Amino acid sequence: MARKKIVAGNWKMNMTPSQAVALCEELKDLVKSEDVDVVYCVPAIDIVPVVEAVKGTNVEVGAENMYFEDKGAYTGEISASMLVDAGVKYVIIGHSERRDYFKEDDCLLNKKVKKAFEAGLTPILCCGETLEQREMGITLDWIRMQIKSDLVGVTAEQAASMVIAYEPIWAIGTGKTATTEQAQEVCKAVRDCIAEIYDAATAEAVRIQYGGSVNAANAAELFAQPDIDGGLVGGASLKADFGKIVNYK
């Protein structure tokens, strides 16, 4: 069965609650699609108003982060069950900004991935290399290490249902997109790694996004690659262009 494309916006730390609602209104007709799953991953404080604003549309809401504990004394954190109760369906885990600025490591991310599944959320697990790692020629080893450690204890059935976003760090927010060949090469390596951990059917089912300066001009070529099942979009998800990315064909 062909995999359905999935295009997710990663709003990062942008949009106040009222701006968020206005953006949903602006994008509403532009992001309509039957062929592509559309997700807005939004700041925690925007989740409740955005869930309300997209009601009755084809848009699902995602969080940008969560904590792995169920509840308790973790000031400032948000649990998986809070997200589910608020109407969230997806959660970004291990974005390179969280790995870098907030020192989230693969051991912590593995706990978050498992908790997300346990709660019924679909993780969008991010991986990606630095420019230095690419120049050293260790991109594929690095990505495989991230995927393998983040998925310890995750079942084949769970893995088949998840989304993995390959985002070369040097391409994020820089306007420097990976070439189509580079993006396809790593997305294929991610799929091969899933086949190795699980089996061919799981690898065939998992959806793998490319992220890093995706825009209305490059989406069609990227998404046409055999192992690229859509995109995780930062900057371009905050404007009308996002509609063109969703409707890239």
Ligand code: PGA
């Ligand atoms: P960008 O961000 O599209 O602005 O490069 C992508 C991401 O960080 O998810």
